[in-house]
Amino acid sequence: MEALKQRVKELLALAQVKAVLGYTKGTGDRRRPLFIRAAGQVDQLVLDEACTQNLAAYATKREVKQLGKVAVISLPSTQRALLQLMAERQLRDGEVVVLAVDGSEIKEITSASALEEHLARKVTHLDSEDKATLERLAAMSREERWGFWRKELSRCMKCYACRNSCPMCYCEQCTMDCNRPQWVPVASHAFGNLEYHMVRTMHLAGRCVECGECGRACPVGIPVHLLTYCTEESVHEQFGQCAGRTAKLDYALATFKADDQESFIR
Amino acid sequence: MAAKFEPKITAFVCNWCTYAGADLTGTSRIKYQSNVRILRVPCTGRIDFMMVMKALHQGADGVIVSGCHPNDCHYTSGNYHARRRWMVFKKMMDILGVDMRRIAFSWVSAAEGAKWAQLVNEVTDQVRALGPYVEYRQLVGAGIE
Ligand code: SF4
Numbered sequence: 076m077e078a079l080k081q082r083v084k085e086l087l088a089l090a091q092v093k094a095v096l097g098y099t100k101g102t103g104d105r106r107r108p109l110f111i112r113a114a115g116q117v118d119q120l121v122l123d124e125a126c127t128q129n130l131a132a133y134a135t136k137r138e139v140k141q142l143g144k145v146a147v148i149s150l151p152s153t154q155r156a157l158l159q160l161m162a163e164r165q166l167r168d169g170e171v172v173v174l175a176v177d178g179s180e181i182k183e184i185t186s187a188s189a190l191e192e193h194l195a196r197k198v199t200h201l202d203s204e205d206k207a208t209l210e211r212l213a214a215m216s217r218e219e220r221w222g223f224w225r226k227e228l229s230r231c232m233k234c235y236a237c238r239n240s241c242p243m244c245y246c247e248q249c250t251m252d253c254n255r256p257q258w259v260p261v262a263s264h265a266f267g268n269l270e271y272h273m274v275r276t277m278h279l280a281g282r283c284v285e286c287g288e289c290g291r292a293c294p295v296g297i298p299v300h301l302l303t304y305c306t307e308e309s310v311h312e313q314f315g316q317c318a319g320r321t322a323k324l325d326y327a328l329a330t331f332k333a334d335d336q337e338s339f340i341r
Numbered sequence: 342m343a344a345k346f347e348p349k350i351t352a353f354v355c356n357w358c359t360y361a362g363a364d365l366t367g368t369s370r371i372k373y374q375s376n377v378r379i380l381r382v383p384c385t386g387r388i389d390f391m392m393v394m395k396a397l398h399q400g401a402d403g404v405i406v407s408g409c410h411p412n413d414c415h416y417t418s419g420n421y422h423a424r425r426r427w428m429v430f431k432k433m434m435d436i437l438g439v440d441m442r443r444i445a446f447s448w449v450s451a452a453e454g455a456k457w458a459q460l461v462n463e464v465t466d467q468v469r470a471l472g473p474y475v476e477y478r479q480l481v482g483a484g485i486e
């Protein structure tokens with residue numbers, strides 16, 4: 076921790092970066108993001124198990140981009156998101172400095188290729204609770220699955236925290252906010268919620284970096300991340316590509332192979 | 342006595358193949374069930390998955406999506422893109438538990454008038470057997486829970 080603080084101070088002092096994104100103490104046991112712009116703030120830094128938020132969501136924000144080059148103290152999930160943002164040309168190679176903390180070692184990654192290499196050695200494991208829910212869903216009949224989601228989504232109040240916390244939902248104008256024409260109902264009734272979650276899920280297929288942030292952000296605890304995990308998994312299975320592993324990736328649904336295999340089109 | 346249930350089927354078809362194919366069905370005087378409402382779009386690539394959902398929302402009991410065979414797209418690759426979209430869409434519907442027996446995908450070329458008639462008949466029969474799409478209707482009618 077001291078070494079990290081020292082390094083952050085150095086980066087700012089040498090003006091190599093204009094700001095450093097990290098975590099600090101939030102309400103109760105929670106952690107919240109911290110934007111360090113001066114050496115005086117460095118002591119507020121916290122880095123522990125409770126730091127889970129995907130900070131990559133801030134890297135594309137206009138307010139952050141205006142600052143200039145930033146460094147991000149990041150977890151593997153944040154790193155995957157940053158790489159995917161580079162693939163989607165939302166960040167330039169070298170636009171952010173990745174500070175990867177592994178035990179006592181601090182790795183400073185400045186290029187996309189180094190980030191790819193770093194991530195290649197990390198395997199993402201599904202959370203045991205998520206794994207259990209997915210297994211439960213897989214064992215259900217179709218009607219039970221429909222019932223499961225109907226019940227879960229009935230609690231959704233369309234606060235859009237799941238969208239706003241997602242590093243891949245960076246559109247400044249989201250189709251959800253478009254009311255002329257009103258494509259997706261704004262009201263959070265059963266049907267409006269289903270349509271919203273369908274749109275969110277489809278728009279993240281092949282782009283979700285499986286950080287689980289959307290599910291963690293949900294104030295009522297709906298496992299919405301499982302929806303995007305499933306479409307991401309299906310893209311991986313069917314088209315053999317995976318988001319957030321390389322900085323050079325064509326969007327799975329904007330490209331094709333003549334021999335894509337399906338079995339349901341008559 | 343309640344009237345016999347007749348399903349409403351919405352078909353999204355591309356202008357260049359299936360629409361012409363359906364036209365051929367007519368000019369060849371092939372009879373098929375009249376439950377289908379055809380909506381013509383430029384290309385299968387134009388069919389946003391939400392259009393299918395909107396059709397169900399508006400009261401369709403079943404949906405057909407059909408366009409040119411792979412390699413025959415008027416715009417070269419619209420159907421290939423559509424195919425990928427449906428491949429992912431199907432997985433999402435699967436996890437959500439939406440009844441995919443009500444949504445049929447097909448390639449019908451401008452020369453396949455008979456195939457179009459057969460497709461419509463098959464889908465209509467299947468949806469008729471399944472009955473009205475109550476699950477979705479309930480959802481739409483549920484309002485704020
Ligand atoms: S959809 Fe959820 S899990 Fe996927 S990248 Fe966005 S926040 Fe992370």
Ligand code: SF4
Pocket residue numbers: 230231232233234235236237238292293294295296297299
């Ligand atoms: S965060 Fe939860 S309550 Fe808010 S819109 Fe998403 S699913 Fe609904």
